[in-house]
Amino acid sequence: MPEIPSSAIESSRERPRIGVYVCHCGTNIAGIVDVRAIVEFAAKLPGVVVSRDYKYMCSDPGQALIQQDIAEHHLNRVIVASCSPLLHEATFRRVLSRAGLNAFLLQMVNIREHVSWVHLNQREATEKTKDLVRAAVRRVSLHKPLQKRRVSINPHVLVVGGGIAGIHAALTLAEAGKQVYLVEREPTIGGHMAKFDKTFPTLDCAACILTPKMTAVGSHPRIHLWTYSEVVRVEGYVGNYKVKVRRKPRYVIEDLCLGCQECVTACVYKEAKNPDEFNLGLSKRKPVYLPFPQAVPQKVVIDPQTCIQFKSGKCKKTCVEACGDRKAIDFTQKETIEDIEVGTIILATGFKTFDPVRNPYYGYGRYANVYTSLEVERLINASGPTAGEIVLRDGGQPKAVGIIHCVGSRDANTNRWCSKVCCMYSLKLAHLIKERTGAEVYNFYIDMRTPGKGYEEFYDRLLDEGVHFVRGRVAEVSDWATHPSEKGRLVIRVEDTLAAFVRRIPVDMVVLSVGMEPQPDAQDVRRLFNISCSTEGWFLERHPKLAPVSTFTEGVYIAGACQGPKDIPDSVAQAGAAAAEAMALIDAQFVELEPYTAFISEDQCSGCKTCIPLCPYQAISYMEEKKKAAINEVLCKGCGTCVAGCPSGSIQQNFFEDEEIFEEIEGVLAYA
Amino acid sequence: MRNRDLTPSEKSQATFEPRIVAFFCNWCTYLAADLAGTSRMKYAPNVRVIRVMCSGRVDPQFVLDAFAHGADGVFIGGCHPGDCHYQEGNYKTLRRFHLLKRVLQQMGIEDERCRLEWISAAEAERVRSTINDMVEKVRALGPLDLIPTEEKVSAEEVAV
Numbered sequence A: 001m002p003e004i005p006s007s008a009i010e011s012s013r014e015r016p017r018i019g020v021y022v023c024h025c026g027t028n029i030a031g032i033v034d035v036r037a038i039v040e041f042a043a044k045l046p047g048v049v050v051s052r053d054y055k056y057m058c059s060d061p062g063q064a065l066i067q068q069d070i071a072e073h074h075l076n077r078v079i080v081a082s083c084s085p086l087l088h089e090a091t092f093r094r095v096l097s098r099a100g101l102n103a104f105l106l107q108m109v110n111i112r113e114h115v116s117w118v119h120l121n122q123r124e125a126t127e128k129t130k131d132l133v134r135a136a137v138r139r140v141s142l143h144k145p146l147q148k149r150r151v152s153i154n155p156h157v158l159v160v161g162g163g164i165a166g167i168h169a170a171l172t173l174a175e176a177g178k179q180v181y182l183v184e185r186e187p188t189i190g191g192h193m194a195k196f197d198k199t200f201p202t203l204d205c206a207a208c209i210l211t212p213k214m215t216a217v218g219s220h221p222r223i224h225l226w227t228y229s230e231v232v233r234v235e236g237y238v239g240n241y242k243v244k245v246r247r248k249p250r251y252v253i254e255d256l257c258l259g260c261q262e263c264v265t266a267c268v269y270k271e272a273k274n275p276d277e278f279n280l281g282l283s284k285r286k287p288v289y290l291p292f293p294q295a296v297p298q299k300v301v302i303d304p305q306t307c308i309q310f311k312s313g314k315c316k317k318t319c320v321e322a323c324g325d326r327k328a329i330d331f332t333q334k335e336t337i338e339d340i341e342v343g344t345i346i347l348a349t350g351f352k353t354f355d356p357v358r359n360p361y362y363g364y365g366r367y368a369n370v371y372t373s374l375e376v377e378r379l380i381n382a383s384g385p386t387a388g389e390i391v392l393r394d395g396g397q398p399k400a401v402g403i404i405h406c407v408g409s410r411d412a413n414t415n416r417w418c419s420k421v422c423c424m425y426s427l428k429l430a431h432l433i434k435e436r437t438g439a440e441v442y443n444f445y446i447d448m449r450t451p452g453k454g455y456e457e458f459y460d461r462l463l464d465e466g467v468h469f470v471r472g473r474v475a476e477v478s479d480w481a482t483h484p485s486e487k488g489r490l491v492i493r494v495e496d497t498l499a500a501f502v503r504r505i506p507v508d509m510v511v512l513s514v515g516m517e518p519q520p521d522a523q524d525v526r527r528l529f530n531i532s533c534s535t536e537g538w539f540l541e542r543h544p545k546l547a548p549v550s551t552f553t554e555g556v557y558i559a560g561a562c563q564g565p566k567d568i569p570d571s572v573a574q575a576g577a578a579a580a581e582a583m584a585l586i587d588a589q590f591v592e593l594e595p596y597t598a599f600i601s602e603d604q605c606s607g608c609k610t611c612i613p614l615c616p617y618q619a620i621s622y623m624e625e626k627k628k629a630a631i632n633e634v635l636c637k638g639c640g641t642c643v644a645g646c647p648s649g650s651i652q653q654n655f656f657e658d659e660e661i662f663e664e665i666e667g668v669l670a671y672a
Numbered sequence B: 001m002r003n004r005d006l007t008p009s010e011k012s013q014a015t016f017e018p019r020i021v022a023f024f025c026n027w028c029t030y031l032a033a034d035l036a037g038t039s040r041m042k043y044a045p046n047v048r049v050i051r052v053m054c055s056g057r058v059d060p061q062f063v064l065d066a067f068a069h070g071a072d073g074v075f076i077g078g079c080h081p082g083d084c085h086y087q088e089g090n091y092k093t094l095r096r097f098h099l100l101k102r103v104l105q106q107m108g109i110e111d112e113r114c115r116l117e118w119i120s121a122a123e124a125e126r127v128r129s130t131i132n133d134m135v136e137k138v139r140a141l142g143p144l145d146l147i148p149t150e151e152k153v154s155a156e157e158v159a160v
């Protein structure tokens, strides 16, 4: 740890000379808090030498004002009453540093998020502000100069999830010369995008743009691609994460398998019998299979649930025979745990689609010809179960198709959020269905949401193509015919809110445009990586506008649909941003950590060992010879739990010393 | 009701604004309170928040000190069980809290005056509703009267 210059220590020991700076934040604060009254109040507090307000304290002139005062008035403590410290504490600490003061001689007072934005009454808000400012003035007098800890950054990066976001992030990093571990749960990378035929709004073929990127991942010398694998443990801190990855057995030795699929042909099952996961059960696969033709890696998998050798041990093992001296098949393969060390982590675990069984009135699962949009993506796909032909479950071809928007989106009974991509992919599906079948296509929408480059133009194009648009939330899909033309078909009942009457529209196929939801295990994953989720369950970004791919855990970034509903262009943009953030850390070679660690005053420590089990990081040890506890500053993360637990009061936490907090408590309460 | 219809004690009750000191952990409840701000939710102005890195930092002495210096209530906010940024600080808080509650009880401090809540970074609404609820409950209890009158006067004199 770098030494604190002795001049800094001295200046902090001198009698406090405090400057108080109250920010208007335009009218955000000044509209509710009587800023003038605060300035006058603060000026009279003990130790305060200057007290000022300014329209935008965080602006350059605002910062310059503080810097100038520090020099002119020989300030040795600074209070900034403005927005949340989580937003601008770093900004104002830099101001102190520039002025030659130790950055930790600053205290922020949160009078925007915690006062002006949450209270309506000017008098009450002003009184509350006074209490908070008084507390800060009392506290800051006790602040000591501190130094951030520097830790080095391991240049390796872990990317979790191999959808388009994870793929793009991994490639960007690898191209920049970084070693990347890409961990994907499924036997192949590709995520949702690999299932699509075309992508809006340009209708370029998904495989044509995705496959080259997938192959590049598979063959990149700096990408360690681990499919069929999951992260099971994460320890350490920014720059120095220790990660355990479980690699599930695919019963095929990846290095030996050539992807020739002769074993698949040779399997004792002549007919494929098991639902094919990649095609969402719309086709069948064998117990030994390649997830889809462009899968990366091009390695087969054996599913032990359905393979006869695993079930009875009495298979003829024709697959092994077919594999011959390549000897890639290994029924005894066990799962392995790999230990890796990385400095930064990018989470790109994507989304899941809404399960429409939760909206029983749309008949999914009850009527064969009601499909989810994702199933239709497979049906339309040239390499899908029907080679791109739209053949219904009952074998027919549709003459009329209804696409119902917002299933599991914008719905108080299921998910309130807009899934953002459904309007656009519904238009895409409408176009493709009409093109392939010539059917009449109806879109049932609440609002058409097509913001985005070229998106509104795509909507216009669909209007010209003669696709029907009915504005209204569909009430019901049923097979209950009230007219001969409805016999044997599905009837969509909807209030057409533009025409103001209830319509019955008979169709042969219903497509439910299901919304996007957080992955079912999002809560487990976020615990594993020590990040937060929003109320809905999406991974929470550090700041919605200014730090959209960072999290509250340093060195952990998020990209793609795991952060919220978004389309491919936005997912790729975020992935690039996350890769850039990781690279910025790596190229800086070190990161500075808050100095909020705990320390022991040895002469007071009674050696009772109470603190030792309190520390989750094993940072506290017991020195046998001295009979005292010792804290390893590198391992300490600065939670302060041992400090609160020490019966003799001999442990303190930097920046959160008992005395500092007592001053703050007594300060907020010391009203006249 | 106009003030002159009230007895003196009723009067102090009617104008009584509870003072509540809150300790919020940096990673969940403090963030939730920030989110309440950015969402422009409105709640009672009686709470003064003190930021700590983890609810595990909240020494029972902080709570006693707050009560001794005139707080009518103390509110501790931390991450949900299993969500603590430091793995298990909040479990330690919970353990201590039970003990603290017994001490407070023996001192005659009512149960509603000290509260521990798990509020995640996303639960701004719970910050709002908990604060409002607590303010109402403490208001109903009236001011906490721990300090003998003479001491109170001198305490006020030294206060800034």
Ligand SMILES: Cc1cc2nc3c(=O)[nH]c(=O)nc-3n(C[C@H](O)[C@H](O)[C@H](O)COP(=O)(O)OP(=O)(O)OC[C@H]3O[C@@H](n4cnc5c(N)ncnc54)[C@H](O)[C@@H]3O)c2cc1C
Residues within 6 Å of the ligand: A160, A161, A162, A163, A164, A165, A166, A183, A184, A185, A186, A189, A190, A191, A192, A193, A196, A198, A199, A200, A201, A229, A230, A231, A348, A349, A350, A351, A352, A353, A373, A374, A377, A421, A425, A428, A514, A519, A525, A559, A560, A561, A562, A566, A567, A568, A569, A571
């Ligand atoms: C029906 C439909 C049609 C769409 N059409 C279009 C379109 O035409 N154009 C467009 O721009 N967008 C479209 N979208 C949106 C598009 O699917 C998403 O924007 C995109 O897939 C998001 O990519 P991602 O990498 O974030 O997530 P995903 O594609 O979901 O990939 C996530 C990956 O992470 C893996 N994973 C998850 N959890 C873990 C874990 N714990 N450990 C390891 N790996 C894990 C998953 O297996 C998956 O491979 C459509 C969406 C739907 C539902």
Ligand code: FES
Residues within 6 Å of the ligand: B025, B026, B027, B028, B029, B053, B054, B055, B056, B077, B078, B079, B084, B085, B086, B088, B089, B090
């Ligand atoms: S960090 Fe919130 S309780 Fe520990």
